[in-house]
Amino acid sequence: MPDALAPRSPVLLDAAGAAALVGSYAAVSKGAALKDIGRIDVHMGRFIELSPLCLVATADASGKQDVTPRGDPPGSFKVLDERTIALADRPGNNRLDTLKNLLENPEIALIFLIPGITETVRVAGTARLSVDPELLASMAVQGKEPRCAIVISVRQAYLHCAKALLRSRLWQPDYVQAKGTFPSISRMVGEQIGLSEEDKKTAEARTERAYKDGLWAPIP
Known part of the structure; x- marks a missing residue:
């Protein structure tokens, strides 16, 4: 990184200092504390079904993490029931970072986005792979089915506020x-x-x- 952007290494807090910093934040609001309902309700279900983009986080057995974008036409991300959703695994570069991580560690977290909407939906749970013919057929695009699907058992689910996307002006042309x-x-x-x-x-x-x-x- 150019020196102008990183003139020196930052001073880092030790464990005690970091704990004190985190402890100094204001208490979580009641609404924020309660909004994780642990299931996909009608509002989040409609959001997921209209979403064309999902960010997927996984980790291997040692905790090394990976985040990957998954993009599909709206309707491709499937809400199977209030505690189960599914994503298609489309062709990529065959690094298979997500799939290999899930073989070692089933934990998964997702953020769903919709262009023009500044709120998002956050989901976390555990995942398994499926080649169920009916499920894969329901995910076909232009007659092409995915090789497999990632099926998530939902543990955490909630709507996330718009501040990050408003600060980034993601859906505006300012930073294009x-x-x-x-x-x-x-x-x-x-x-x-x-x-x-x-x-x-x-x-x-x-x-x-x-x-x-x-x-x-x-x-x-």
Whole structure:
């Protein structure tokens, strides 16, 4: 990171100082304390079913965490009942960070977003994988079914206030960056891992094809 952005390492609190800091915050309000109802009610169910984007957090057995975005047309995230939801596993880069984590540690947390709405829905629980034909068929997009589904048993569920999205102005144009602000992802990763110029161009072409033809099923 450039020196202008990080002129020095920050001073960090020790355990006692951190505990004192956290203890100095105002008490949680009654509404905030009670809003986790531990199930998907009609309001959160409708929100999830209209959401095209979900952020998914998992961790491995040692606690190392991963957060990944999952995007689908509205209606693809399934509310099976008030304590069960399901997400499709669409084609990706085959790192399988989420799936591998769930093999070791079933804990999962999610944030659902809807463009234009500044509140979100937060869910946490445990997850298992499913290849149930009826479930996968219900998640098909453009005739393409997912390879598997992530089925979450809900432990925690609540509506989250708008402050973060209002501060970020996420759905406003204020901070939109022009196309070309960054090189392509294939070129940036290529530079990070030392690809040749020829290999960078090949990777760019492959990524463009995946973005065009491989959103719902792996490309050959």
